[in-house]
Amino acid sequence: MQIRDLPYSDPGEPDVRSGPRFLYWLARNQLGGQLKALGWGLLQQCGIAGLPLTVGLAVQAAVDRSGDRLAFAAALNVLLGVAIAVGETMLHRTAVTNWITAAARVQQLLARKTAELGSVLTRRVAAGEVVAVSTGDVEKIGWFVEALSRFAASAGALVVICVGLLIYQPALGVVVAIALPVLALAVLPLLPRATKRADLQRERAGRATELASDTVAGLRVLRGIGGEDLFLGRYREASQEVRRAAVHSARMWSLISAVQVLLPGLLLITVVLYGARLALDGRIAVGELVTVYSAVTLMLFPLQHFEEIAMAYSFSRPSAKRAARVLALQRVTDPAGTDTGVPSGPRAALPSGDLYDPATGLLAPQGRFTAVVCGDPDAAGRLADRLGGHAAEPGGLPSVLLGSVALDGLALERARTAVLVQDKDPVLLSGTLRELLDVPSSGQVEAADALAAACCEDVLEALTQASVHHDGDPMDTRITERGRSLSGGQRQRLALARSLVVDPEVLVLDEPTSAVDSHTEAKVAEGIKRLRAGRTTVVFTSSPLLLDLAERIVFVHEGEVTSVGVHRELVRTDARYRAVVTRETDEEQAQALEKVEESA
Incomplete structure (x- = not known):
């Protein structure tokens, strides 16, 4: 896979049983790129490993005053330099490609899961965690996939150096061969503590991110109640906790880095002292001592990749765990995951009939305006999701039926085309009003009619005043991200107009007028009933005007x-x-129930 071939036509089905299994699945799907990076990495590392030999040959040739051997050493050094340059360049290209393609695969998987779950996703996972997974976590996962091939090449180069030294100079090669496993594994006892501190840092960073996103989303309300200073103080405290955790984590990683420098340094001193004694005794030549010394010095470079892979895994493992947790969320469907008895085809071929939920006994007759009253707003939201076939996980409940067809048995795209659910907190994407209303629809409802039914006259007037075009067309005026330039009621009515334009077979609205005044609410209620005449409409509300x-x-x-x-x-x-x-108090409700029981 090359970067130019992105996005993937099919990112695949990930192994989400755990974070390490997800990382293994990613690496396995990058096998071709990993092997390429490994090959180029071995070329680079083996070229570096061969430099001490050329240095030793050159020194010994100078001592022996041999011009031919000195020229041979120089030519060999040039050849190794070319190999290092080519290997380094191509390793960087392939490693970065592995990083980007792995990150793109994860992002596609997350985007697919987000589209599948819709609003249920943020009910199951905190918004800050979703942001962290789709940004920083994706980068850390890509880092591990990219570092894997460099680590494998470095490990291979170290083995080559040890074997070469054992053959070239057994007396010193044995010392290096014994010390190498100690150098490579010395940091392992420190990794659990470092990982724990890194996990704590990311957890606190996730909390700070969630607090920041919630504060920005509610900034208008905070200004209205004078709560900006309170939330600013909370964010400052959260950010300071992140800083302290980051410093605490950095201390452990600095200790690991120090160990990676100290132990090779001690090995280098040992080799020099022992080698000098062997040279004085005449057991090794000066050139051989220089070769071994240079080889031990260059071992520091591949050993750095052991620290890198440890850091990459420690940082990516919790990231992969979070990503796997999000990707593991499932929409209830039939075992085959396909439509059950409904042929594929145009919009007219979609199922129709009464909407019925066997779990609660709720029936919404076809073509009628049904209101649902539920005392628990959260339960109402979950029921609205069920009516649209948006349940996030199996719960042992029977599927909602549209006519005789189970929504959980429909393919996701067909289920959402048949039943559209508008959440109580709908999202408006940035763009013009024309782009907002340019959605897949039946074509039977014009944008102007939908805007009128949703009572958006004041919204259009505000957009006209904000328009940068000479004609002042509100349809070409840009709406900021999540519609933050509009009031809550205006955003709610624009989202309602968008849903009315779609004109689905069944429209489920969860509290569509909770953010508007009574006068506007009455007009919106009349508009919905008029425009949806003959269509199945289900409204979750406790507003007497709608009821x-x-x-x-x-x-x-x-x-x-x-x-x-x-x-x-x-x-x-x-x-x-x-x-x-009527919002009766508990005492008034108890008195009313007593009267009902007495009369019964």
Whole structure:
């Protein structure tokens, strides 16, 4: 795989059983690139390993006053220099390619999982962790994949140096061969503590990132209540914890680096002292001593890659663990993962009929406006996701049915085309209003009609004033990231207009008017009912204005449907329903229930 071939047509199915297994899966899928990098790395490292031999030959030739051998040593040195230059250049190219392609594979996997889970993802995983996985963690994982081939080449070069020294000068080669495993493994006892400190640093950095993202997202509200200083203080405290953890971690890594310098230095001193004694005794020549000394000195370079691979693994292992945890989240589907009894084809071939949830007993008849009242907002959100087939993991519950077709058995794209769920906190991507409303749709609803139904007149006026074009067309005005230039109610209504433009077979709205005033809410409710006439619409709400316009109301209490009817009737007959929609206190609700029981 080359960088020009990205993105992958299929990034594959990762092994997400653990972080190390995920790293092994990545490295295995990069096998071709790893072997190329290993080959170029061996060329570079073996070229470096051969330099002491040429130096020793040159010194000995000078001592013996042999011009032919000196010329041979010089030619050999030039040849090794070319090999080192070519190997270094190509190793860098292939290693960086491995890094980028591995990071791209992980990013594609994360993007695919995000598209599969939708809003459920941030309910299962903190937003700060998702940001950390998709940015810093991807880079660290790529670093490990890239460092793997360099480490393998360095290990191979060290073996070559040891074997060569044993053959060239056994007396000193034995000393080096005995010391080499000690040098390579000396840092192992320090790695668990270093890894633990690095994990603590990343954990605190993740918390700081999450706090920062939440603060930026709620900056408008914080300014309104004067809470900026409070959250700024919290972020300062979190950032200081990150700094302290980073310094604590750096101390351990500096100790590991010191060990990597100290032990080879002691070996070098030992070789010089022992070699000098052998040379004085006449057991080795001066050129041989210089060769062994140079070989031990150059061993410092490949030994550095042992420290690098240790750091790369220590930093990438928790990153891979987090990535694997996100990638392990699953949408409930049939074992085969394919459509069950529904042919592929155009939009008209999508399943249709009543929307029914066997787990709660909720029924939304086809073509009608159904409102669902649920006392627990979180339970309402989970139920809305279930109605769209967006459940994040198997829970032993039967699938929601659209007509006679199980949504969990549909391919994800078809399920979301048939049933569109608008979350209570919808996201607006940056771009113009025209681009925001340019979404796959039935083509039956015009953007102007959707904007009118969602009561977006003030939004259009604000965008017209902010337009940089001479004609002041609001459709060409840019909306900032997540729509932060707009108020909460304006963002909510634009998201509603986008959903209305799609015109799905079934539209599920979770609290679509929670951020607007009563007057606007009434107009939005009328607009939804008018524009969605003849289409199945399910609205999760406790607003009397919306409930009064609904054709059918379903009251869900503790995970089960307990009442079905119309708003005014349920207010009179169901005390629990009345308590939810009229915001009765617990005492008032208890008194109402006592009256109901007495009358019964």
